[in-house]
Every structure is written in structure tokens, then in C-alpha cells.
Amino acid sequence: MSASLPPRSRRSLFRCGFSARAPAPSPCRRAPAPATRACPSVILTQPWEVVARLRMARAVAAVEGLAARKSVRQIAGDIHGADASAVIDWAPNSDRRAQVRQLVKKARLLMGGGYLELAAGERRQL
Numbered sequence: 001m002s003a004s005l006p007p008r009s010r011r012s013l014f015r016c017g018f019s020a021r022a023p024a025p026s027p028c029r030r031a032p033a034p035a036t037r038a039c040p041s042v043i044l045t046q047p048w049e050v051v052a053r054l055r056m057a058r059a060v061a062a063v064e065g066l067a068a069r070k071s072v073r074q075i076a077g078d079i080h081g082a083d084a085s086a087v088i089d090w091a092p093n094s095d096r097r098a099q100v101r102q103l104v105k106k107a108r109l110l111m112g113g114g115y116l117e118l119a120a121g122e123r124r125q126l
Helices: 007-014 047-067 072-082 084-085 095-122
Strands: none
Touching: 047 072, 047 095, 072 095
């Protein structure tokens, strides 16, 4: 499945084969060794780096959903697929719902200027 992001965002964010819906990123075509996944701009060697990049990609998808004035459930459909959001247990204590709400929270922080810290290279828990 491909991410439901505009083509401009796909080019800039997913150059290395990452998808906002994928459970794990696919390796780049130019990987020099199995231990690392290399692209011209990014080398990921630690598992947390892969998870952080995937979470950021999903947060950017949530930013686009918020900009389009979508509900949290519609944003979940964009991130996890329309088929998945139809069968998601949307109870108040659902794990998937909590995950999407955390992504929306992070997206709001990014919209409020948090993206500037990313551009400056600072690391902060959002």
C-alpha cells in the first residue's frame, strides 16, 4: 500500500522507501551492508532511529489531516488505511485509538512550531 500523502510529501519524506502505513520500513535499494540501511541523505543504524522516522512520517500525515479539518477517526483511516479504520476497535480504551490520538497530539505540537526544533537538529520528546 502507498501512503495517502500528496506527491510532494511522498518525494520529500519517503525517498528511502518509508511508508506512513507500513509496519516496518523497507530497505533502500542502495544499502551497502545488511546491518545498515543507507540512502544518500540518511543512514539508519539503530532500531529506534527507524521507529522515530516512521512515527514522524505518521505525524506528518496527521498534520495534513488536521490541515484538511478531518476527524481523528478519518486521520486514522489515512494513516492505517480505510479498511483498517473500519474494523478498528474505536472504544475509549482502545490501543489503536490511543496511538492515533498521540500522533494527533504530536502533529499539533509540530504545527505550533515544533518542526523548527527538528530543522535545528535538536532532539526533544514530543
